[in-house]
Amino acid sequence: MRSQRGDRGAFAELVTRTQEGVYNLAYSMLGNQEEAEDMTQEAYLRVWRALPEFRGDSKFTTWLFRVVTNVCLNRRRYLRSRLSVLDEWESFEELAARQKDVDAATIEKERKLSLWAAVAALPEKYRMVITLFYQQELSYREVAEALSLPLGTVKAHLNRARHALAERLKVAQEVQNAAL
Amino acid sequence: MLPCDDLQWQLPQFVADGEPRSPAYTGLIRHLGSCACCADYARRLRMVEKGLRGYPALRPDPALTKRVLEVVAAEQRAWEAWNPLPWNVWLPTLAIILALLVFAVSLPPQSVPVTLVEDLEHGLINWSVPLGTWATSLRLEVSTDRFWAIWTGVFVATAGIGLSLGLARWSRLNSRSLDDLEAQISDAVQRVLRPSR
Numbered sequence: 001m002r003s004q005r006g007d008r009g010a011f012a013e014l015v016t017r018t019q020e021g022v023y024n025l026a027y028s029m030l031g032n033q034e035e036a037e038d039m040t041q042e043a044y045l046r047v048w049r050a051l052p053e054f055r056g057d058s059k060f061t062t063w064l065f066r067v068v069t070n071v072c073l074n075r076r077r078y079l080r081s082r083l084s085v086l087d088e089w090e091s092f093e094e095l096a097a098r099q100k101d102v103d104a105a106t107i108e109k110e111r112k113l114s115l116w117a118a119v120a121a122l123p124e125k126y127r128m129v130i131t132l133f134y135q136q137e138l139s140y141r142e143v144a145e146a147l148s149l150p151l152g153t154v155k156a157h158l159n160r161a162r163h164a165l166a167e168r169l170k171v172a173q174e175v176q177n178a179a180l
Numbered sequence: 181m182l183p184c185d186d187l188q189w190q191l192p193q194f195v196a197d198g199e200p201r202s203p204a205y206t207g208l209i210r211h212l213g214s215c216a217c218c219a220d221y222a223r224r225l226r227m228v229e230k231g232l233r234g235y236p237a238l239r240p241d242p243a244l245t246k247r248v249l250e251v252v253a254a255e256q257r258a259w260e261a262w263n264p265l266p267w268n269v270w271l272p273t274l275a276i277i278l279a280l281l282v283f284a285v286s287l288p289p290q291s292v293p294v295t296l297v298e299d300l301e302h303g304l305i306n307w308s309v310p311l312g313t314w315a316t317s318l319r320l321e322v323s324t325d326r327f328w329a330i331w332t333g334v335f336v337a338t339a340g341i342g343l344s345l346g347l348a349r350w351s352r353l354n355s356r357s358l359d360d361l362e363a364q365i366s367d368a369v370q371r372v373l374r375p376s377r
Contacts, residue, residue, distance in 0.1 A: 008253060015248050023240040037244055044248045045255060115231035134232040155193065162192035165232075166224040 011051075015044055018061060021136045022068050028131040029072040029124060030079075039075050043068040058145050065132065065146035118168045119161075126161035129154055187211060187218050195225040275335075275342030282335045 022043055027036035046067050054063060119130055132143045133154075140158075144151045190208055194200075201209070212219050305312030318331075 008249070008256070011252065012245070012249050015245055019240060019245060019248070020237050023244070024237045027238055033238075037240060037247075040240065040244060041248050041251055045251055048252045048255065111227070112231045112234060115228065116235060119232075119235065130232060130235065134235045135237050158196070159189065159192040162196065162225060162228050162232075163188065165228045166192075166221060169224045169227060 011048060014060075018064060019044075021061065022064065024135055025065055025068050025128065025131055026072050028127040029069070030076060031120070035075065035079070039068070039072050042075075043071045046071060059142065061136075062138070062142050062145045065136075065138075066148060069128070069147055114172060115165060115169065118165055121168075122161055122164060126157055126164070129157045130161055133158060184215060184218055188221070191218070191222055192225055195222060195229055272339070272342035272346040275339035279335045279339040282331050 019040060023036055023040045026039040026043070027033065030036050030039065043064070047064060050067070054060070119127060122130070128147060129143055132138045132146055133140070138146065140151060140154055143149075144154045147154070149157075187208060190205075194205055194208060199205075212222055301312060301316055303312075304315050
């Protein structure tokens with residue numbers, strides 16, 4: 001791996017390919033875009049320092065996500081002791097609306113947007129597994145490795161998250177029916 | 181008939197796995213056909229699953245890549261300025277040089293031409309007065325056996341530690357490939373030849 005030998009060009013390519021996933025995982029843990037960007041930067045710096053020690057026992061992205069998780073956990077501990085930044089979750093509808101491919105005109109899209117907003121309201125441990133499993137398309141085993149969790153815990157988190165989202169969908173539909 | 185409460189925890193996995201028709205789910209599938217409440221729950225889970233499959237990734241600021249690479253470049257510059265050679269190169273080298281130096285000055289006087297010793301001492305004094313003075317005093321001290329034994333022991337041990345650290349590094353590098361090692365040595369040589377970079 002050229003990046004391991006200090007090739008900055010190769011590292012730049014690696015950053016370009018992986019930064020969206022890193023940023024989204026950081027965002028799922030911190031809920032703030034600026035914080036997520038800062039921690040993305042910090043995570044890559046740590047990865048750069050530790051690259052010569054990376055032995056390839058696991059997939060590179062799995063190792064990268066584990067670094068991101070640790071960086072964000074430390075940052076969150078620091079922030080919790082000082083500010084309440086983490087409670088200021090940005091509206092996922094607003095963020096999603098900024099994406100090029102979102103067309104909020106259709107009902108289907110609206111339903112998806114409200115579902116994604118519901119994901120943002122889930123506890124952090126569920127948001128993290130959803131981000132890695134659905135968004136970054138990691139396998140159950142890779143999610144477990146990235147978050148240093150047992151495989152069974154990852155599956156349980158995902159199932160509880162699915163259950164919670166289905167319940168929220170039920171409540172939303174009941175509210176919608178009552179309004180009609 | 182399976183109780184609905186049990187199904188609540190089986191259904192999410194069943195739907196996420198693509199509703200497989202395996203024998204393990206026979207009871208569950210039969211129950212879904214007869215329980216409107218669970219069928220409705222399964223319908224909502226399918227919607228959740230479909231929605232999550234398209235869960236969008238937020239796009240970071242395009243300037244983020246540049247920021248990351250700038251920080252890494254600054255880190256690398258700082259590291260190279262502070263440490264022009266990797267430790268696994270300079271540490272064993274230093275240890276070996278020191279051990280050789282001690283070996284050279286510890287040789288019995290009759291085995292080394294006097295003129296060579298004097299030339300070396302003058303050369304050292306011309307290059308660095310403190311180092312030359314130290315070498316001269318060391319040569320004079322070496323005449324006693326105990327001194328020779330202690331210093332040889334210290335420097336051979338240092339060389340040994342240095343070599344073993346270097347070898348430990350070598351064995352870790354071997355887990356990748358010899359090409360990597362060759363490239364690292366070539367990088368180190370380049371850094372020595374062009375220290376200003």
